[in-house]
């Protein structure tokens with residue numbers, strides 16, 4: 001006797017239950033699998049029962065059901081197969097009829113547990129199932145694996161039927177023309193053994209020879225099952241299905257197949273609350289039928305589990321389902337009932353009902369009977385083999401007793417001879433094999449030797465490579481060190497370069513400023529001298545000035561030349577000192593040479609231009625009255641020279657800057673200094689020379705004036721006469737100036753205009769116009785000076801005419817030219833003059849301050865000379 005094994009499988013909440021926010025009311029010891037504490041607790045409260053005290057649990061009426069195994073939501077298909085189906089499978093192979101029965105509310109996982117995912121990969125005759133495959137496909141593959149391993153002489157057949165609306169349908173039969181399937185009880189026909197029990201007449205038992213064939217068959221039949229989408233399950237089975245695997249063996253003696261055992265795999269339709277599932281019409285009829293058969297099943301279970309009295313009538317015949325399951329429930333079958341439940345509170349009623357069924361079924365006792373077990377078969381085969389051997393031995397024994405020596409009967413002898421021949425053949429084959437192997441071995445040895453030689457070569461090459469690598473590594477290190485030192489040198493050089501650049505920029509700026517300043521100073525001095533000269537009416541001085549300007553320009557040119565020479569020598573020196581570094585710059589240096597030469601040529605050209613301007617200018621300086629014009633022109637030339645010089649200066653300094661920037665390294669700091677010092681010293685020397693010259697001019701001028709005065713005095717004329725003479729002289733000078741200006745300037749102006757027109761340069765027009773303006777204003781100034789002089793002379797008349805003392809001139813001379821003053825005084829030409837002359841208005845006009853002298857010892861010739869020299 002053995003009790004029906006009851007298993008509870010509780011899935012997780014499905015989408016519908018989650019949406020309904022229905023809490024979990026089922027608690028299990030673990031979420032996977034438990035046999036040590038196989039209980040299921042139901043709780044009407046939403047709270048988990050474990051959170052409640054035992055006394056409180058009683059208050060809210062919790063119920064705990066004990067079964068044989070419980071599986072939570074985390075138990076997978078493989079686990080179910082191993083724990084639930086595999087033991088029954090072993091019983092089945094051992095000759096027992098077994099049944100796995102899935103029962104539960106609709107949508108709780110019966111079909112999932114029994115069939116699951118039937119998709120599979122085919123590998124020859126076997127298959128690879130999906131992880132979600134259920135019990136039935138796993139049993140089929142396991143069966144063929146076991147049979148193939150034992151090389152057993154067995155036959156496997158399968159049948160697949162469904163019970164839909166109390167109708168049996170063969171799922172392996174043709175789609176149409178299904179002959180009426182009838183249930184009958186073979187025990188009533190006195191069929192004994194495993195084949196006895198409930199039989200479905202005309203149900204196809206399909207022979208399957210491989211797992212692949214069996215799973216394909218299952219899939220085919222499963223697709224034919226009647227399913228429908230309900231509110232509770234998208235693919236709801238609307239029928240009960242029974243997949244049966246039959247195990248047959250060949251009975252050698254009878255020469256026929258004998259059934260040993262069968263395994264029923266039953267997927268019941270789900271119990272259903274019609275109101276809840278919303279079933280109407282066909283679905284409602286299905287649900288009614290399903291519920292009816294399940295109700296009968298419940299009653300059968302109740303009856304079977306009722307141990308209170310003698311075994312009463314079991315209402316198997318009240319439904320086809322109970323009829324079909326008659327063997328499995330209280331019959332000769334080993335049965336396991338898998339009850340599937342939902343954890344959600346909304347399904348609590350159905351879950352309670354299922355668990356009630358389960359706990360009752362647990363007490364049902366079956367009387368399993370073993371059919372033709374494997375052991376039994378093995379023993380029979382063994383006995384048969386042993387009998388054959390014994391018979392042979394007896395024959396040998398008889399033959400030996402009859403004749404002395406080694407005797408054997410003819411059959412044995414023939415077998416022996418055959419065996420010997422076969423062994424000899426095997427030996428020959430083995431020898432040939434050995435020879436072949438020896439050859440192979442020899443060949444392998446040779447290959448080995450070649451490989452060893454190659455390995456040695458490789459080793460040597462490796463060694464050589466290693467030394468090469470080491471060498472290259474050391475070279476690389478040297479190179480890296482070299483690169484690092486070069487980088488450091490480059491870094492320091494670039495640092496020095498930037499320092500030099502800064503120094504040079506400073507020096508260059510300083511140079512620019514200083515040179516500009518110095519040139520401006522020189523020009524200012526020249527201008528001063530020119531104006532002095534314009535006052536002194538000394539054409540020769542003007543010429544001297546021109547010469548001086550030319551000499552200055554020459555000096556400047558020489559300075560530039562010297563500077564450039566120095567630069568040149570510095571370049572050469574730099575190129576000698578740093579050939580490695582400056583070699584690539586050689587080309588640039590030569591370019592700079594070319595540039596410098598071009599620059600020099602430009603400067604020379606400019607100076608030539610200035611010279612030619614000066615020579616043009618000289619042409620005009622033939623008469624004293626042209627002085628004003630000449631002065632203006634000189635101003636213009638000066639301006640041009642200034643412009644040219646500053647342009648030259650800018651060009652030169654820019655060129656020098658570029659040259660120095662590009663070529664100089666260490667010498668850069670020195671050059672600007674040298675250049676600066678040189679230029680500064682030149683300019684200072686020039687300045688000193690000019691100052692000296694100016695002082696000498698001034699002294700000469702004063703001396704001249706004094707001599708004029710002396711001459712005037714030597715005339716011994718009265719002041720009136722002198723005044724008249726002066727007036728006359730001034731008038732005539734004024735007239736002459738006006739005329740000369742008119743006569744000389746106009747043609748010149750015309751000439752200039754022509755040239756301007758030719759040059760078509762607006763700037764030149766402006767330049768000349770401004771020169772003309774300056775000349776005019778100069779002329780006006782001269783005329784005004786004459787008028788002033790006349791006025792002063794008139795005022796002189798009002799004084800008692802006294803000859804001025806020479807002290808003023810002496811003092812001035814003493815200031816500007818001590819030697820000359822001494823000479824003048826010691827020459828005795830000077831006459832003592834009263835001190836008041838210092839306050840006399842004439843003292844403000846050096847050229848006329850001696851006009852009041854009463855010295856009349858001056859010759860007419862001298863007077864004439866003086867007169868001619870008057871401005």
Ligand SMILES: Nc1ncnc2c1ncn2[C@@H]1O[C@H](COP(=O)(O)OP(=O)(O)OP(=O)(O)O)[C@@H](O)[C@H]1O
Pocket residue numbers: 010011012014073104105106107108109110111112113233235236237238268269270271340
């Ligand atoms: N343990 C489980 N793990 C994962 N999914 C499950 C589990 N049990 C059931 N399901 C899923 O729940 C759905 C319903 O399952 P199934 O069709 O097997 O229920 P059923 O009890 O056979 O219903 P019916 O009686 O209506 O045929 C299926 O999509 C199935 O994959």
